[in-house]
Amino acid sequence: MNFFPPDLSAHYLTYLFVPVAQTIGMACAGMLLAFLFGTPLAIIVATRAPGARAISAVLAALRAIPDLTLAILAVVLLGLGPAAGIAALWIFYTAMIGKVFAELLLAAPSAPIDALRATGAPRAALAAFGMIPMMFADLLTFGMYSFECAMRAAIIVGAVGGGGLGTELVGTINALDYHRAATLIIVLVACIAAVDVFGMFVRRHPQAALVLIPLGVITLWIDRPQLFAVGHAVTTFAAMLPPQLNPQELAALPNLLWQTAEIAIFGTALGAVIGFLIALVAARGIVPLAIVIVTRRVLDTLRAIPEIIWGLILVVSVGVGPLAGIFALGLHSGGVLGKLYSEAFENVDRSPVASIMATGAPMPATVAFAIVPLALGPIAVNTLFRLEWNARAAAVVGMIGAGGLGQALFLAQQLFFYKTMAAYVAITWLIVLIFDTLGDRIRGRSITAMT
Amino acid sequence: MTHRLTRQSLLQVIGAGLLLGSGTAPVGAAAALRIGMVPDAGATQVSIDEKAPLRDYLTMKIGKPVELVIPTNYNATVEALGNGSLDFAYLGGLTYVKAHQAYGVIPLVQRASDRQFHCLFITQTNSSIQKLTDLRGKKFAFGDVASTSGHLMPDYALRNAGVDPDKDLTVRYTGNHPATAKAVESGAVDAGAIDESVYKSLIDGGQIDKTKVRVFYTTPPFVDYVWVARKDMAKADQDSLSNAFLSLKEPSDDKILSILRGTSFVRADDAEYATLRSVATQLKLL
Numbered sequence: 001m002n003f004f005p006p007d008l009s010a011h012y013l014t015y016l017f018v019p020v021a022q023t024i025g026m027a028c029a030g031m032l033l034a035f036l037f038g039t040p041l042a043i044i045v046a047t048r049a050p051g052a053r054a055i056s057a058v059l060a061a062l063r064a065i066p067d068l069t070l071a072i073l074a075v076v077l078l079g080l081g082p083a084a085g086i087a088a089l090w091i092f093y094t095a096m097i098g099k100v101f102a103e104l105l106l107a108a109p110s111a112p113i114d115a116l117r118a119t120g121a122p123r124a125a126l127a128a129f130g131m132i133p134m135m136f137a138d139l140l141t142f143g144m145y146s147f148e149c150a151m152r153a154a155i156i157v158g159a160v161g162g163g164g165l166g167t168e169l170v171g172t173i174n175a176l177d178y179h180r181a182a183t184l185i186i187v188l189v190a191c192i193a194a195v196d197v198f199g200m201f202v203r204r205h206p207q208a209a210l211v212l213i214p215l216g217v218i219t220l221w222i223d224r225p226q227l228f229a230v231g232h233a234v235t236t237f238a239a240m241l242p243p244q245l246n247p248q249e250l251a252a253l254p255n256l257l258w259q260t261a262e263i264a265i266f267g268t269a270l271g272a273v274i275g276f277l278i279a280l281v282a283a284r285g286i287v288p289l290a291i292v293i294v295t296r297r298v299l300d301t302l303r304a305i306p307e308i309i310w311g312l313i314l315v316v317s318v319g320v321g322p323l324a325g326i327f328a329l330g331l332h333s334g335g336v337l338g339k340l341y342s343e344a345f346e347n348v349d350r351s352p353v354a355s356i357m358a359t360g361a362p363m364p365a366t367v368a369f370a371i372v373p374l375a376l377g378p379i380a381v382n383t384l385f386r387l388e389w390n391a392r393a394a395a396v397v398g399m400i401g402a403g404g405l406g407q408a409l410f411l412a413q414q415l416f417f418y419k420t421m422a423a424y425v426a427i428t429w430l431i432v433l434i435f436d437t438l439g440d441r442i443r444g445r446s447i448t449a450m451t
Numbered sequence: 452m453t454h455r456l457t458r459q460s461l462l463q464v465i466g467a468g469l470l471l472g473s474g475t476a477p478v479g480a481a482a483a484l485r486i487g488m489v490p491d492a493g494a495t496q497v498s499i500d501e502k503a504p505l506r507d508y509l510t511m512k513i514g515k516p517v518e519l520v521i522p523t524n525y526n527a528t529v530e531a532l533g534n535g536s537l538d539f540a541y542l543g544g545l546t547y548v549k550a551h552q553a554y555g556v557i558p559l560v561q562r563a564s565d566r567q568f569h570c571l572f573i574t575q576t577n578s579s580i581q582k583l584t585d586l587r588g589k590k591f592a593f594g595d596v597a598s599t600s601g602h603l604m605p606d607y608a609l610r611n612a613g614v615d616p617d618k619d620l621t622v623r624y625t626g627n628h629p630a631t632a633k634a635v636e637s638g639a640v641d642a643g644a645i646d647e648s649v650y651k652s653l654i655d656g657g658q659i660d661k662t663k664v665r666v667f668y669t670t671p672p673f674v675d676y677v678w679v680a681r682k683d684m685a686k687a688d689q690d691s692l693s694n695a696f697l698s699l700k701e702p703s704d705d706k707i708l709s710i711l712r713g714t715s716f717v718r719a720d721d722a723e724y725a726t727l728r729s730v731a732t733q734l735k736l737l
Contacts, residue, residue, distance in 0.1 A: 015500070079531040161527040170523050174627045175498055176658055225536070232534035316633070321623065401624060411624065414526045414597045415736060416549050 006182035016168070016187055023164035023191065025219030026082045027154040030089025031147050032216035037090070038097030045098065046105035046131060047123035055098070062095035064433040068308060068396040068406075069425055071157035072413055076421075077233040082219065083226035085162030089150055096146055104138050105131040140206050144199045147212070151195045155188055156308045160399065160410075165191070166309070173312050185305065185313070192304045236418070243422035252408075253427075260404035260431075263325035264394035268387045270326060271333025274302075276379075278334065279341035285353075286345060286367060299342075302335025307393045311400040325402030329390050340382040341375070348374035388439040395428045405431075483516040484509075484688065487528050487540040505710045512695035513688065524626075525597040532556055532681045539684070539692055544568075544599035544675040544727050548737065551721060555682040558721055559689060560696045561675075562713030564648070566723070568675035570600040570608070571650050572668035573635050574642040583612035583668055591620040592634045592643035594627055597736075599675050599727065601628055605644030607730050608670045632659045642667075646675075648712040674727055677719045693718070 041059065045052045070092055074084035108131040116130045132139065158166020165188055172181040202209045220227065245253065281287050282295035305313075311328035348371055356370040398406025409424035486509070488502075499519050509517045520537060522528045525546050531537040533554040542550060550556045574580045580589070586609070593616075594601020602624070609616050616622050623640060625631045628649035635643045636659055647669075653659040678696065680689045696716040699708055708714060731737035 075527050076530055079527065079534045079536040081536065159523070161523040167523050171498065171521070174630055176629050176633055226534070232530075236530070236533070401626065407624075411596045414524060414595065416526065416529070416553065416597075 003178045003182040005179065006186055007179040008183060012180060012183060016165075016184070019158075019163075019165045019168040020187065020191065022082050022219075023154045023158065023166070024151070025215055025222075026085040026089065026157070026162070026164055027147065027150045028212045028216035029082075029086045029219035029223070030154065030216075031093060031150050032213060032220070033086070033090040034093035034097050034146075034150075035143070038094040039101060041094070041098040042101030042105060043124070043127040043131075045102035047126055049123050056102070059095045059098040061429075061433070062091060063099065064436055065092070065425070065429050066392050066396045066432065067092045067153045068156060068160060068399065069409070069428055071160050071162050072399075072409065072421075073425065074157075075161040076413060076418070077236050078226050079232075081161075081223065081226060082163040083223040085154060085157040085164065086219065086223060086227065088157050088162065089153055092153070093146055093150055097143075100142050100146075101139060104135050104142065107138075108134045140209075141203065144202050144209065147209075148192075148195050148199050152192060152306055155191070156306045159308050159312065169309065170312060173316060178316070181313070185309070188309065189301060189304045193300075240418040240422035242419065243426050244419045245423045246420075249408075249420060249423075256403075256405050256408050257431075259322050260391075260394045260398065260406070263322055263329060263397060263402060263404055264387065264390045266326045267329025267394060268333055268383065268390045270330030271337050271386065271390075272383050274330060274334030275337030275339075275341050278338040279345060280367065282338060282342040283345035283371075286363065286371065296339075296342075299335045299338040302331055303339065304335070305332065307332045307397050308400060311397050311402060315401050321401070322403050324400070325394060325397045325404070328397050328400075328402070329393055332393075333386050333390060337382060337386055341379055344375040344378040344382070345371050347378070384442070385439065388435050391435040392432045395431060483518050484513065484538045484692075485518050485520055485536065486692075487520045487522060487531055487537040489522075489525050489528050489541060489543055489546060502710050504706050508704075508707050509692070509695050512698070513691040515688075525595055529553065532679070535681065535683075537681065538688070539678060539680050541676065541678050543597070544673070544677070544724065545603045545731055545736065546597055546599075547677050547679060548724055548728050548731060549597070550679065551724075552737070556679040557682060557684070557689065558719040558724075559678045559680055559693045560716045561677040561719040562711065563715045563717050564713055565676045565719075566674055566717065567672040568600060569647045569672060570604045570670045571645050571647050571666045572605065572608075572642060572670075573632070573645055573650070573664050573666050575635065575638060576663055576665050578641060580642055581667055583609060583614055586614055586642055587619045589620060589641035590623070590639075591616070592623045592625050592631045592640040594625055594631050594643075594645065596624045598628075598646075599673070600646040601631065601644060603727070603731055603734065603736055604670055604673050606734055606736075608668070610734075629653060629658065632664065636660060636663050652712055674723045 041055050043049075045056050045059075067088055071085060071088040074087040078084045078087055105127065112134065113126060113130045116126055121129070154162075154164060155166045158164040158168070159170050161167065165184060169181060169184045169188070172178075172184060198208075278295055278299055282292055282299060284292055287295075307328045310331045311324055314324045314327050352374060353366060353370045356366050361369070394404065394406075396406045398404035398408070399410040401407060405424055405428055409421055409428065412418075412421040412424060499521055502519055506517050506519045520531075522531060525543065528537070528540055528542065529546060529550040532540055532550055539559075540550075540556075542556075547556070547558065551558075572583065580586060593605065596602055606616055609620075614620065623634070625634055625643070628646045631643040631645050632650065632653050634640045650659075650666075654661045678692070680692070697718070699711075699716055701708060701714055728737065
C-alpha cells in the first residue's frame with residue numbers, strides 16, 4: 001500500500017477538474033439553498049413570529065442528524081451524484097444557519113429595534129432595517145465559516161455516492177490505486193486551504209462572496225432533473241416507514257452501541273494524546289517560532305482531512321474494524337485539539353510562568369509545573385466538547401467498515417432494508433440529540449460556576 | 452390565521468418551484484443513454500477512462516451517445532435505475548434480484564461465464580487453512596454485503612459446510628473484491644471470498660502478489676452478473692444494447708471483451724435467478 005509518489009501527471013490532474021468542480025459546485029449550491037431557506041426561518045425565529053417555536057424545534061432536530069447520514073438518505077432518495085450531496089448540505093446547513101442567524105439577530109442592540117417597533121413596522125421590516133444591518137458583520141463571518149464547513153462536508157458526502165472528490169477518493173482506494181489516492185488527498189487539502197484563504201479575503205471584501213452565487217446556480221441547473229425527481233423520492237421515503245428492527249437486530253444493538261462508544265471515547269483519548277504532544281512543540285513561548293510554524297502546518301493537515309477520509313485511508317493500512325475508526329477520529333481530533341491546546345498554552349497567565357523560570361528552572365520543568373497546570377481548564381473544556389462532537393463522528397465513521405451504528409446503517413442501506421436503515425438513522429439521531437443536550441447543560445453549568 | 456397563511460404561502464412557493472423545475476426541464480436527457488456499472492472493482496474517473504473503448508463501441512452500435520457511470524456503491528446503482536437517472540446498468544445477481552423486485556428492471560444479456568460463475572475462497576500461501584471448516588474462529592472478509600460472489604454465495608457455501616458466519620467467524624465486509632484480495636494479501640484477515648473474474652484480473656495485472664495468496668476452495672457454479680434496462684426503457688434501445696453485446700466476437704473484439712472480463716455474451720432471463728432468489732430469501736438477504 002504504497003502511497004508515494006502521488007500521481008501528478010498532467011493527464012490525471014486534468015481528469016480531476018470534473019470532481020473538483022463538482023465538489024465546489026455542491027458546496028456553493030447547497031449553501032445558496034441553505035441561505036435562501038435558512039435566513040427567512042432565522043428571521044421568523046428572531047422576530048418571534050407565529051410558528052417561531054415550532055420552527056426552532058424542527059431546526060434543532062434536523063441539526064442532530066449527521067451530515068453523512070443525511071447524505072446516505074439523499075442518495076437513496078435522489079440517486080447518485082451531486083444532487084444528493086446538494087440536498088444533504090441544503091438540509092444540514094439550513095438548520096445550522098436558521099439557528100445561528102436567529103441567535104445573532106437576537107443579539108442585536110434592543111433600543112434601535114424597539115424604536116423601529118414603536119413606529120409600527122412589521123416584523124420583516126424589523127429584520128430588514130434593524131437587525132440585519134446591525135449584525136451584518138457577524139452574519140457574514142458565520143456565513144463564511146459555514147461555507148468553509150460546507151466545503152469539507154461536500155468532500156465527505158461524496159464518500160457515500162454524492163459525487164465529486166469524495167466519490168473519486170473512495171473509487172481510487174477501492175481500486176487499490178494508492179498513488180492516485182495520494183494525489184486526491186493533496187488536492188483535497190489544497191481545496192480546503194484555498195477556501196480558508198478565500199474566507200479571509202471575504203471578511204475584508206464581503207462583495208467577493210457574490211461570485212459563489214453563479215457557481216451555485218449553475219450547479220443547481222445542471223442537477224435539476226434529479227433534484228426534482230420527487231415521485232421516486234416520495235415512494236422510497238414511504239418504504240422507510242415505519243422504522244423497525246427484527247429481534248436479531250435488536251439483540252445486536254447493545255454491541256453496536258458499545259462499538260460506537262468505543263470509537264468515540266478511545267478516538268477522543270488518542271486525539272487528546274496526539275494533540276497534547278504536538279501542542280507542546282506548537283506553542284510560541286515554549287519552542288522557537290521556526291518550529292512552531294512547521295508544527296502548526298502538521299496540525300493544519302491533520303485537521304484538514306475529515307474523519308471519514310482518514311478512515312478510508314486507514315482501512316487500507318490497519319484494516320477494517322473499530323481500530324480504524326479510533327485512529328480516524330484520533331488523527332482528526334489530534335489536529336483540532338493540538339491547535340486549541342497550543343493556544344491554551346500561549347494564553348496562560350505569564351507571571352506565574354515567569355516566576356518559575358526566574359528560579360532557573362529549565363524549559364521542560366517550566367512546562368510541566370507552570371504552563372500545563374495553568375492551561376488545564378481550557379484543555380478540559382475543549383476535550384469534553386470534542387468528545388461530544390466525536391459521538392456524532394463515531395456514529396458515521398463506522399460506515400467505512402469500522403463497525404458500530406454507522407456500519408449497520410450502511411449495510412442495511414446496501415441491502416435495501418430501508419425500514420431497518422430508518423431505525424438506525426433514528427437511533428443515531430437520538431444519540432446525537434442526547435449528547436448535544438447533555439453537552440449544552442454541562443457547559444451551561446460550568447459557565448455559571450465560573451462566573 | 453397568519454400562521455396558516457405563512458405555511459400556505461411556503462407550500463405555494465415550493466410548489467411553484469417544483470413546477471418551474473419540471474416544466475423547464477429539457478428533453479436533453481433523452482439524447483444520451485446513461486449506462487451504470489456496479490463498482491465491483493472500484494469507481495473512478497480513471498476506471499471510466501479505461502472503459503472508453505466500451506463506451507465508444509456502444510455509441511457506435513446503438514447510434515446514440517452513451518455515458519458510462521460507475522456509482523460508489525451497489526445501492527446507488529439500483530436507486531438510479533429506479534429514479535430514472537440511469538437507463539441501463541450492469542448488476543450483480545443479488546443486486547439484479549433486488550432491483551427486479553423493487554423497480555421491475557428487465558434482464559437483457561450476460562456473459563456466457565455468468566451462467567456458470569464461481570466464487571473463490573482465498574488465504575495466505577503459508578496459512579494452515581485447507582478447507583472451509585478450517586475457517587472456524589478465523590477472521591474472514593466478504594466483499595460488498597450486496598454482492599453475489601462476494602457475500603451471498605460464499606455465505607451459502609459456508610453454511611452448507613457447517614460453518615455459521617455469524618457465530619464461527621469474525622466477519623468483515625470490505626466493500627469490493629480488490630479490497631478483499633488486499634485484506635487477505637496483507638494478512639488483515641485470515642481468508643476471504645472473491646469473484647473469480649476479478650481475482651484472475653488482479654493476479655494477471657500484478658496488483659496482487661500471486662506468491663502471497665492461494666485459492667483453497669471454489670464454490671459450485673451459480674448465476675451472477677447481468678445487463679439490465681429500467682422498466683420503461685424504449686424497446687428499440689433495449690434491443691440495440693442487447694445486440695451490441697451479443698455481436699461481440701473473439702478475437703476481433705478482444706479489447707472490449709477484456710474490459711468486460713468475458714469471452715462472449717448470451718441472452719439473460721429472469722427465470723435463471725430462481726435458485727439465487729431462494730438462497731437469498733433463505734439467508735434473509737432479500
